[in-house]
Amino acid sequence: MLIIGERINTSRKSIALAVSSKDAAFLQAEARAQAAAGADYIDVNAGTFVDDEAERLIWLVELVQEAVDLPLCIDSPDPAVIKSVLPALRRRPMINSITLEPSRLGGILPLVIEYKAKVIALCQSEEMVADTVELKVRMAGELVAKVTDAGVPLEDLYIDSLVYPLATNFQSALASLGAIEQIMKGFPGVHTTCGLTNVSYGLPARKLVNSTFLVAAIVRGLDSAILDPVDKRLYSTLRAALLIAGKDPNSVGYIRAFREQRIE
């Protein structure tokens, strides 16, 4: 299970504040906490800084790399921003994200090749919202074709089937789960990933809904997620889900997490 730590995102108030005030110590602590909690990649997103996103991201990337020895996940929809940030990276990055939109795909794919990056691809196009299993899987197939045709190894592709709020479509989680299963079976070697927060939008007790969705997705084959590993209850659920999904031989990971007091 590849964990992409989501905390360093300026859509979070404390992060935006720390970026504004150049509080490197606070941001480095966020990076270290996620590394200690088991993150494999640290996502960095400065999307709320519309005017100087690239500059802020470069600053963030440099301070995070000083703090932790993990690869980063550069999170922006803008090819120009990604292009200016990539040279600052010490390790092979992940890029978050491409879609089927031609400008985004055409702008980012050459950078994926040039930097031998891993890449997150969303089941999303300009024309439509993929809200059924069939549409999600069809878009996944188009993404696989375009990305591998461009020369990116299938193993570097992380498909996010996207999950829409249950509050507006009570079968939206089901559609994502079905797509995850079909994508993992249909394209052996590819990865799937997912953010968790969208599913619970508009509902009470959102963290419960998010973590329950994570369990279901892992049992359906999800092998990566964008989440907050510092959240103890969520991390506990993640470890238990891997156990239930038969992905933790001899319960080694679960028992280790318990001994490290990371299970509640």
Added chain:
Amino acid sequence: MLIIGERINTSRKSIALAVSSKDAAFLQAEARAQAAAGADYIDVNAGTFVDDEAERLIWLVELVQEAVDLPLCIDSPDPAVIKSVLPALRRRPMINSITLEPSRLGGILPLVIEYKAKVIALCQSEEMVADTVELKVRMAGELVAKVTDAGVPLEDLYIDSLVYPLATNFQSALASLGAIEQIMKGFPGVHTTCGLTNVSYGLPARKLVNSTFLVAAIVRGLDSAILDPVDKRLYSTLRAALLIAGKDPNSVGYIRAFREQRIE
């Protein structure tokens, strides 16, 4: 989702004590608490009273029926015990449980017919432990055949594919989950049910493992469970699982549970 409340079981120390000391008030409070928490059936089990199980069960049945207006689930492997308890029941009962063992099947099935009972059937025979999807589904097929041949409607059959401890087989949950899905698809109209505690035997933080298994099972199609609805964290997870599984249109059940302060 049909919930069978499991609390009144003499394998629990407090229940055994209350049965021994004839503390009807305590046991009736246990029944009422489960009814208030959403139980559809109240399971009654006096299996630890080897010498006078039937007498204890009859006493239990009568006091529980005084306390709550719910049907009961008579929990014993012994056909003779079940036979002597059934006349005491006011409402159509559930019987827990039959297996493929000839004496148990042959002894209990006529009682299921006579009392128009619902019945829980375990994927278990005298010859072998069904620990793979294939064996579980094969036994489920045999159970369906024997039960419906005897004249029991398929809708009254609750198949428990059984889950063995992950601590001794790290893919045991996966086998149960696969079986649940195949049974629900293969025998339209049949139900599946499951106890949760076995899966976590020998592991730390068992409740977390149990509730995570419940999520996975509900997403795979499980439509009944034997559990403690009074356990707030477990009940929260159950409601969230129904939401994720697309079984809670407009999130009505989840939001109601939240308003009733049953979500944590």
